[in-house]
Amino acid sequence: MVGTSVVAEGATSTDPRRTGSSSAVTLTVAAKETVAEGVVSLTLTHPNGGRLPDWTPGSHIDLILPDGTTRQYSLCGDRWDAHTYRVAVLREPAGRGGSAYVHDRLRPGDRVGVGGPRNNFPLVPSEKYLFIAGGIGITPLLPMVRQAELLATEWQLLYGGRTRASMAFREELAAAYGERVHIVPQDECGLLDLNAWLEGPNADTKVYCCGPAPLLAAVEQAAASWGPYGLRTERFTARTDQAEPLRATPFEVELRRSGRAVTVSPGVSVLEAVRGAGVDVLSSCEQGTCGTCLTPVVEGRPDHRDSILTDHQRAANDCMFVCVSRACGDRLVLDL
């Protein structure tokens, strides 16, 4: 998500998947374009042109910028194109610098690190959907809208923003879907009339909302009678555990059972380093999606980059997927 991190509410699950390459963690900025006032979109590709890990609507990636800052952004492209990711980034004056870097310094051809994709905001089956976007919160909802179309499910999109010019993708949405899309710029129309839209509850409809905190609070209040699973939201909040930059320096991994230690350099996976030290670890996808290389952590804090563990499982710091995950600190001790 934009400039800040996301915390999703509701169920978690996804199935982004692997492809052939084992080095999908560094991608190339293939294109950068302005898509609305203060919003640029980035197109990311694999340096060797290979497939990228699969994803589902609602997924986000960790974007690790060349200056080391890490931010999370929703994937808003087309997953039938296995070779590109697309994210859209709002310039946030009050943000922590990630969006400013993307807007001011990032150029086509630059390399960025990518973790995930992970999905804490999956689209669950429903007879009808009501999508509510606030500003740049449109990004995870874009692939959901396309998916609802593919499923021939009834849906409507309520899209609010400060001004018409600041609302990314409004023209392509209106052109593609006509009256299912309700564009509501605040300076022309005022705030979204949430009480009218969320009159209900309607058991046939799932509500998906992404946007700034005041919008989510208003939606939660208006949808209070919809029950715990009728409304699913994705929230922009700074999350301290994701705020640390990626280590740009090597770290030590001790393999306690084998009595060995190995230094892991940037650009080398823990899996590769461990194998280099002569210790076998069974793996399969090598993209952090299949789960085969789960390794118990004895000491140290892993920098999780997989698509599998929930936030709760990540916080336990007791296991990691060594094909993509790394270390936050100088040292990790693994039960290998």
Added chain:
Amino acid sequence: MTEAPVHALTPPVSDADPFAHQNLLNPEPLHQALREAGPVVHLSRYDVHALARYEQVHAALVDWQHFESGSGVGLANFRHEEPWRAPSLLLEADPPRHDAPRGVLREILAPPALRRLRDTWSAAAEELVDQVLGDATEFDALPALAEAFPLRAFPDAVGLGPEGRENLLPYGNMAFNAFGPRNDLVAADAHRAAALGAWVNTQCERAALTEDGFGAAIWAAADRGELTHEQAPLVVRSLLTAGVDTTVHGLSACLYAFATHPEEWQRLCERPELARTAFDEAVRWQSPVQTFFRTATADVDVAGTTIPEGTKILMFLGAANRDPDRWHDADRFDLTRDPSGHVGFGMGIHQCVGQHVARLEAEALLTSLARRVESFELTDTPRRHTNNTLRAWESLPIRVHPAA
């Protein structure tokens, strides 16, 4: 994989029948011939394109955009032919419909979620091994170990009742035969298809399942809206179809491998932590699931051959797992090898969602055996069981030398 070029190659043609009994019983010669013939071979008997090299099989497995599963992963093309049962929401589905069932099952069967089973299954394996070795030192390892352990561990974990579990293996056998042509193997199951199907469908209902198993977890996901309540029993059915026979034949592949490679058993006894690797190496070496089909979603180019839109592609997982271009000394069962990347569980969005369950079962059984058994050997020629998809055994007669 790209869209088709203008000047496409004509692939080599073979009239071999991969589903003929001699090929099912001994597939390696056909696999070798297909690999050597080219990256794509047209099988004239069924009018399908076959992939037998690792590179093309792997690429087709991960490319769900061009190689769909929703038209069936057997020979039958659901675009024209009626499926023999309601299609699987996982194996025989594509995004976007595949997403929700896969997401739910993936989380329920993910390694962190399985930790609670480790001690239970270790104890169950100890008990079984003690009991079997206490009774005799010569026995058929297929029913005594390879079938008995998964039939004890897995249905309990799903939450099935005690009655009727003997139906699970025949049902799986029937389902895996159904991916092949309508041959004698399919005909042999026809008389009991309805009864087995009815029994399995009954077990998928909420009322038939205990409250603490995988089955109940699937129904709970439906209560949270992650699946519909109509989808829940079909997702349970996937567990019951794909979770038993495959593990049985993965375990029997291990036991056959160790009975015929005593030096590798010695290695495992010295380093029991190799159990997981041993299981994956056996899965690579024997490939319990030999084949799956896909259907081209467009005219697709594979190594210069155009595979026409809407036609079937037969992927030989077993052949890819012994491709000498990918594996050194590919025909050898070797615990010093790193089997990572084998396609015995598939690859990509349809990769076996229960692979971690199977590994945990194998780890429990092999670790228990390694503690109790110094060596074992075949006492007679083991007999294969023919199935259109599974590389399976009918009997594995062994003699065990208990550890001192």
